[in-house]
Amino acid sequence: MATCLDTPTAIIPTDTAKHSIVAQRNGVITYTTTDQPNREILRLDVDTSGDGGLASIALSPSYDQDRLIYALITTPTDNRVVRVTPGDVPKTIFSGIPKGAIGNLGSLLWTAQGLIVASGNAGNPAAAADPKSLAGKVFLLEGHGPDRPTTTRVLAINGGVRSSLCQDPTNPKAPVYVADESPTEDTVRVLRPDSAAEKVWSWPERPGALGCGVSGDWLGVSQRGVDNVYFLNLKNGGPEVDGEPLRMLQTGGSFGNFGRIGGSYEDKLILAGTVNRTAGGATPTDDRVVRLKPPDPSVAGGPD
Numbered sequence: 001m002a003t004c005l006d007t008p009t010a011i012i013p014t015d016t017a018k019h020s021i022v023a024q025r026n027g028v029i030t031y032t033t034t035d036q037p038n039r040e041i042l043r044l045d046v047d048t049s050g051d052g053g054l055a056s057i058a059l060s061p062s063y064d065q066d067r068l069i070y071a072l073i074t075t076p077t078d079n080r081v082v083r084v085t086p087g088d089v090p091k092t093i094f095s096g097i098p099k100g101a102i103g104n105l106g107s108l109l110w111t112a113q114g115l116i117v118a119s120g121n122a123g124n125p126a127a128a129a130d131p132k133s134l135a136g137k138v139f140l141l142e143g144h145g146p147d148r149p150t151t152t153r154v155l156a157i158n159g160g161v162r163s164s165l166c167q168d169p170t171n172p173k174a175p176v177y178v179a180d181e182s183p184t185e186d187t188v189r190v191l192r193p194d195s196a197a198e199k200v201w202s203w204p205e206r207p208g209a210l211g212c213g214v215s216g217d218w219l220g221v222s223q224r225g226v227d228n229v230y231f232l233n234l235k236n237g238g239p240e241v242d243g244e245p246l247r248m249l250q251t252g253g254s255f256g257n258f259g260r261i262g263g264s265y266e267d268k269l270i271l272a273g274t275v276n277r278t279a280g281g282a283t284p285t286d287d288r289v290v291r292l293k294p295p296d297p298s299v300a301g302g303p304d
Helices: 123-127
Strands: 009-012 018-022 029-034 038-041 056-060 067-075 077-085 090-098 107-110 115-118 138-145 149-158 162-166 179-183 186-192 195-203 209-215 216-224 229-233 258-263 270-272 289-294
Touching: 009 229, 009 270, 018 162, 029 056, 067 107, 090 107, 090 149, 115 162, 149 186, 149 195, 162 195, 179 209, 186 209, 209 270, 216 258, 216 270
Parallel strands: 009 056, 009 258, 056 107, 162 209, 209 258
Antiparallel strands: 009 018, 018 029, 029 038, 056 067, 067 077, 077 090, 107 115, 115 138, 138 149, 162 179, 179 186, 186 195, 209 216, 216 229, 258 270, 270 289
């Protein structure tokens, strides 16, 4: 789908799986398409020390009209959410999310409830357990709208250094999931509007959840390691999982280490970004955005 990127941290399809907006850890936001070279949309000033940088982006619900992009970034003093349009100066709309030497990787997602933020634990699992800290939390920005939020409502507690939000991009009322790497297990949970997040699946062996994406009846979860993506079949669109996860098997050559992934407007396709520049084993065309086709559960051996 796209090549020569620098550690994609968010992939948002714009209409089909052939067109997407990609955030890169170095602060560059790029428009990618299969028939033209990558085009830089804007560049944000970020602190990339440790695992910091541009962690995630979310497009305004009225992006086609206002071209507003919301970004979760690391600064020298904190992690924060900014709003920006191409050619303009970023405006801080929420600051003070704890920063650490690690644990700065988070996620943004626009939902029917509003703008949801998932934060890493800033390298301090105890902070995630502290209700007064916004480290290691999934929270909704509330108050006078996402441009002037006055309060936050915590939806879930994450214990790990990273977490990723995902939802079927074709349905703003579809279940919202959070994939989290925690100190005890990696999990996929569904966020409930008026109750605690409910576990959908877990990996006690802690393979290192990096990202998640939904397309139709499939939820993909990327984990540390080469070509390490698992697909969960969602029963009747979710959130219940039908059967065991199926691991993607590459038969046409390895793409390497996948990081953030996202759903696609095209049925049964999930977009994924490699993180080979960070994880190692990069080729001259890394990093890349690729399309993954979820498996046919009736075929033994999983996807290829």
